[in-house]
Amino acid sequence: MATERGSLGLLALLPSLLPSLLLLLLSRAGSADRCSWRGSGLSWEPRSRAVEQVHLRCTEGSLEWMYPARALRVLLEPNVASAQHSTVCIKPASDFQGASIYVERAGQLQLVLSEAEGARPQHVSCFSSPSPQRAALFLQASPQRDISRRTASFQYKLLSNQSAAGPDFPKMALLEAMCRPCDNMELLMAICSSDFVVKGSIRNVSHDSENHMSQVDVSVQKVYRQKNRIFQQEEGGGEWRGPIQTLLQCKVKQGGGDFLFTGNEHFGEAWLGCAPRFKDFILVYQAARERGSNPCEFELN
Template sequence: MLPNVILWVCFVALRFHHCAADLCSWTGGGFAAGLDSRIVLQVRLRCTEGSVRWVYPGQALRVVLEPNLSSSQRTTACIKPSPSFGGASVFIERAGRLELLVTGDGRPEQQKLFCFRVDGPHRPAIYIQASPQIDGHWSRRTMGFRYELLGNSSAAPNHGHGGLQNSCRPCNDTELLMAICNSDFVVRGYIKNVSHNSKRQTSLVEVSAGRVYWQRSGVFEQQVGPPRSSLSWSGHIHTLLQCHVKPGDGEFLFTGSEHFGEAWLGCAPRYKNFLSVYHDARTARRNSCDFPLD
């Protein structure tokens, strides 16, 4: 029976050098648990996103999310188990008690996200209990997950949270001007193709871009064609199936957020319409930030 109160904390794990701090991501092994079955490996992560990779998982792993910012700025946490995540149960620790989030039966669905509220006086902690070793032998496997802490205005992709529900309607001028300043990516380009996934209830927009103004990660990759002077970018943007996105002619300005290495659509006006809005705002000195127009 898994205890409701975790008694073995970092001073126990330190004997075997399995306590980590000030990290965004962690990779470690479960060998110490083989020496003492009472050990709960302790990890403290200090970023709003990262990953956990547990090699030769042993008894249990406790991951505390302690980002270097006010807890009021991040009210939801989401984790995305790795494809190899199986044979383990995941719990959320709240005030010393454990609430089951993922069962240890089989593997979680591919692309499945698990989100939970993290507001309150206590830092969120994720507790993973590995399945018992078979015949006392170590299982040669790796399990892990990626995590993100989201704010009220963030969209938890494919989980019914935040701004994704609003992405189906066109952005007004104010929202558009804010999007070019605050989005994780801003890309100017064309829609090459749109594919739909009824199981995930999402659509995938294939984009050919002539200009990437900025992006938080490498979602959009540069392509070099013949001749070498012909440079372009390509990438994919996710959105909800209910938005009924279709391939269309014309140049667009794509903005949005990035979650778990995926781009999610925010405002996406036609570029000529954006230029009109931006010029009017700059003339009236209402633009939220300067935007390159070359």
């Protein structure tokens, strides 16, 4: 479906895009080494047909294009030359408007995100990268008769084809989710490499069938590690709480008891990886420690 739409979009855009693409070398180049970019179509020369180029050398970041005009070419490239990234994921801002996003594949433009789709909150678009070292996006501004404020803003993330522990949300959204319990080695690796590791219980589970997501609201007893402040204490010295996202097809249900929640952050949200019952984790970790096979030390108290 995406290929068909992309082909139709390409046919409609070719007359206006080809002259611009020939002038890529004449366009103003973006910074050679940065994770995010912010710019405006109002700053361009009115009669210029050049395509603005932006070069982002990071595995994740953001782009904000205010007053979109004509076109913008964005080259996404990991900051490690040897890295192999097979998947690109984009999460548009809730007020995304004014442009559509295409990916370049062998000289063709394939539609990834239309302006109408970008307005959907929590909508994440993932696609395979044409090259393991880089991906080129093309933002085409939508026709408009006035200069009313429009902003095409999104977050991006480049993903490798290897995951240290547990399912990787955007990759699994593109392929097929593996909603299975982690084995002992995956669990031991998860406590070493996850973005967050917390002990807690499930307060509530809510489901969003439209976006194929579930949210697990966790009452936290102890935060062993967290990359950002997703799990926070309520005002007035209340309990610690935090939301964890997972795929709807994993069929997470509310259950009693304490769990060890691990996982990674994507676009500022915590996504579930391994989540054993805490008592089961203790048995696995102590057995590995006695054998000297634990990959890292973990504070049990």
